[in-house]
Amino acid sequence: MNKLIKISEASKKYNISARTLRYYEEVGLLKSIRNKESNYRMYDQYNMKKLEQILLFRNMQFSLQEISVLLTYKDNEKMMKIFLQKLKEINESIEQLTNFKDILNSVIKISKEIGIENINICNLLREQIYINKKNEGMIYMKNSIITVEFGTGIVPMVDPNQNGTVIDRIKSMRSLIENRMSKQIPLIRLKDNEEMKEFQYRIFIKDRVVFDGCLSNIGYGSKEDEIIRDIENVIIKNISEIDESSCED
Structure with missing residues (x-):
């Protein structure tokens, strides 16, 4: 016999609001049956099983649109394609969150080093967001005023993924100079150059x-x-010269 379960009972069983269940019906994920005698809306076993699947996928952060597609698939290979796409999105989210974590750590570290009273938190945060866009300071920066090029032997010292601390130290050094000289120092572009000697480095002002x-x-x-x-x-x-170049830009 196909046992029928009230929406209120399903709500209690899975700790989900009746309003959410009604929404799942509105978007076509579930379908309830109206009991003619009591006028209660109820779920049969087929829809209870679908509800369990919906909640399982929701716990894995799938969207309702993705779930709608997954529920129609009987082919595991088609489902796997959606899983692979979701894995890609999760990895991108992890990378973004790790980046945000690095930005906040940098702001906190610099604040401790030069004193919270000596910095503009919003300006410092804006700078860290910009410089942390991709691989910290080793990014393309249009019209760079100060550039440091270095050979491959120096890369581990600059790359945070290899426990390099040069970038954090440059940030602290720039902030200290700004406070000491009351001047804004432009961001410093860091660029590896395989044609240079292993431990050689050059510092440029403009070109x-x-x-x-x-x-x-x-x-x-x-x-x-x-x-x-x-x-x-x-x-x-x-x-x-740095001041003049900054004004020109």
Whole structure:
């Protein structure tokens, strides 16, 4: 015998509101039966099974539109295509959330280093969002004023995915200079160059090379110190040109 279950009973059983169940009916995912004697709307076993499937897919973050398609498929291969697409979307969401986490960590770290009273939180957050768009500072930045090019041996120090801390240290250094000199320092573009020597690096102001160095004879821990010190010195020595270029842009 096909047992009928009241909507209120289904609501209690699966801890879901009757309003949500009615909405599932409105969009065609479920179909209730009207009891002529009591006038109650009820679900048969087929629709109770469908409800369980709907809730299962909802727990996996599938949209109602996706669920509507999944419920019509009897072919596992077709269902698998939707699963693969959902996996891709989840991975993209994880990447985005990881990026947001990195941005907040950077803001908090810089705030602790230079003092919360010395920074503009909104400006700092805006900067971190921009510089963290893709692979931190190793991104294309139109009309870059300050650029650092480096050989492949320096990449691990710059890449956060390889536990490199150069980018975070550059952010802190820029903020310190801004507060010390009361000037806004433009974002610094970081760019690897396979044609350069392994531990060679160059610092550009616009298209002009203002520093060309090499870290081959320096210990790993000191290499980062050397790069940060050289970038800081270049900025301070060329602050007038940097200011003028920033105004032009």
